[in-house]
Amino acid sequence: MTSSLVGSEMCIRDRPSGSATAKVRLAYPTTQSLEKVRKLFHGALVDGRRIQVVIASDESSHLSY
Numbered sequence: 001m002t003s004s005l006v007g008s009e010m011c012i013r014d015r016p017s018g019s020a021t022a023k024v025r026l027a028y029p030t031t032q033s034l035e036k037v038r039k040l041f042h043g044a045l046v047d048g049r050r051i052q053v054v055i056a057s058d059e060s061s062h063l064s065y
Helices: 031-041
Strands: 009-014 020-025
Touching: none
Parallel strands: none
Antiparallel strands: 009 020
């Protein structure tokens, strides 16, 4: 990853359906770094599954489901 993503947090949860959900929080989110994450991952094929990226703001201080 690039230095703009240093200090990020990630939380991954496997779902019973076989899909997975990941939440990623960037330590210093900028429009540029969010766009880079989207470009890197949106549409990527991993383990036969296509990744979809959704960007949303969240004011909470920790990751949870």
